[in-house]
Amino acid sequence: MQSQEVAQIVAELERLRSAGQMYGGQGTQGLGQGDLSNTQFAVLALWIGRRYGVPTDPVLWKTADAMRRSQNQDMGWSYILGASNQTSTHAMTAAALMCLSTGYGALRETYLSTTGKSGSPSQKAPAPPDPTKDPAIVRGTMFLATIFRTPFETLAQQGFGSVPYTLWAMERVAMVYDWKTLGGLDWHAWGATYFFRTQAPNGSWNDNNRCGPVPCTAFGILFLMRSNLATDLTAHFRGEAVLRTGDDKPLAGSKPDSKPDASAETNPASDTEPPKVFTLAELTERLITGSDAEKRAALDHATQAPGGIYTLALAQAIPRALQANEQTEFRRALVRRMTRMSTETLHAYMKHVNPELRRAAAWAVALRDEQSLVSALVPLLEDNDADVANTAYLALKTLTGKDFGRSATAWKKFFEQSVQP
The missing domain is CATH 1.50.10 (Glycosyltransferase)
Structure with missing residues (x-):
């Protein structure tokens, strides 16, 4: 300037x-x-x-x-x-x-x-707000x-x-x-x-x-x-300090170095009142029945709680949702869970029999910029579920910056040429 x-x-x-x-x-x-x-x-x-x-x-x-x-x-x-x-x-x-x-x-x-006040640069400046x-x-x-x-x-x-x-x-x-x-x-x-x-x-x-x-x-x-x-x-x-408005709290089970709660160790109730364990069918039912507040609480828990059973419950709840906005929220929650999974687990879900799990896994690959699984998206282009195939196509375009259409053959050729010496 x-x-x-x-x-x-x-x-x-x-x-x-x-x-x-x-x-x-x-x-x-x-x-x-x-x-x-x-x-x-x-x-x-x-x-x-x-x-x-x-x-x-x-x-x-x-x-x-x-x-x-x-x-x-x-x-x-x-x-x-x-x-x-x-x-x-x-x-x-x-x-x-x-x-x-x-x-x-x-x-x-x-x-x-x-x-x-003395004008000395060495004197400590006042703390900023x-x-x-x-x-x-x-x-x-x-x-x-x-x-x-x-x-x-x-x-x-x-x-x-x-x-x-x-x-x-x-x-x-x-x-x-x-x-x-x-x-x-x-x-x-x-x-x-x-x-x-x-x-x-x-x-x-x-x-x-x-x-x-x-x-x-x-x-x-x-x-x-x-x-x-x-x-x-x-x-x-x-x-500055991290904003303390609940923004950066880790999801449950996502902080391996966290210290155990001392109160839990000294509270006798923790030994005598174990948390209720729900079956897959019960977890799915909690997501789609009850009051709005109850369903919201169930969705929040299913989004954050560790355990593959919650992943399966979300996938099963999607086709049973009575309202389109509920179905959308279940899919968002499923994708958020997928983004926290290991590469091996994510790859396994890309081949799962449930199309909702395959689609969510494809989304997660794109969102995580998981380059190690890019080529694994190619078979999903030929998926029997049109939404899964479309998601895989968009993910491939996003991760590679290329567009070879929806032909799995063309994409396979691209990846084969990419690995040639």
Whole structure:
């Protein structure tokens, strides 16, 4: 960036700051009220401008303050800040969390570069604020985590109504905050199932022309690639404590070095009241019968609990689900389980007699970028179940970057040539 360009940007920022906008002044003539969607992109541009010496910190701080003052009672944010006639959406909540993150990033850099009162660089700088204790971020993250209980069909009716846009908004903020999980669940595996299932034959995505195929395809690629537009901002959050909102708790049985609970060793009930053991038929029945709360609890447990019986129960529950959204949730849970399995177990499920298990295994291979099992996807192209064959085809395209159609022969030839010396 040329020095004159920096000067022009600084002058424009000064003009906008003096003119004001929502929550700040008289308003900028001719530019309207403003909205949170455009604000998030402006904030990203301002953050990048800092790399070139543009003094954007005051604007970033002011924007973050506006987010705190405009959070809705349900812990989320809406398209127009403070509008009483609009409801919170997941996309706009992610946008607000992005704005809060840049405010913290700028403030953290200021703190880290501050010397003590004596002016000595060797004197320890004051500790920067901890975003894990910011009520707005904690509440916003809790609202965003409710996305997992929202069917994709319902997301399509929220706000702007674009599922690809919403998923990319979630991916963008998850990467910046360095979340491996959200609400204890794998946010990337969950969202990737949507893109794998809705990709058009020509490789694009669409949202009933709300954004259109070009933006939606970009959103899909950015999501699947785990893009991060502000890696320097992520570094600040890695330097802080992990957000304590239930985001990065390991799934049951997934942390081998965890210490046993001392209370369990001293509690006599742990010896006299062993947990009830359910049969496969009982576990399957619990997933599809009972109240909504009971079924949700059964699904959460089946998603996280170790043991192959839960994998089989989910697979058996899918064709018995009475509602399409329940069937979708069972499939997501099954894929999430598959992504945690060993390569050998995953390969075995790719050859299982149950088509739901074969399909979920193929998804998991793609989501994990499991290159050792790429060639094992080829036989699934000839699977008797059309959904399994389609999933294998999409997984092959994703993992290889090639497209040889749905011919198993063509793909076999490709892999044979790839291993030749």
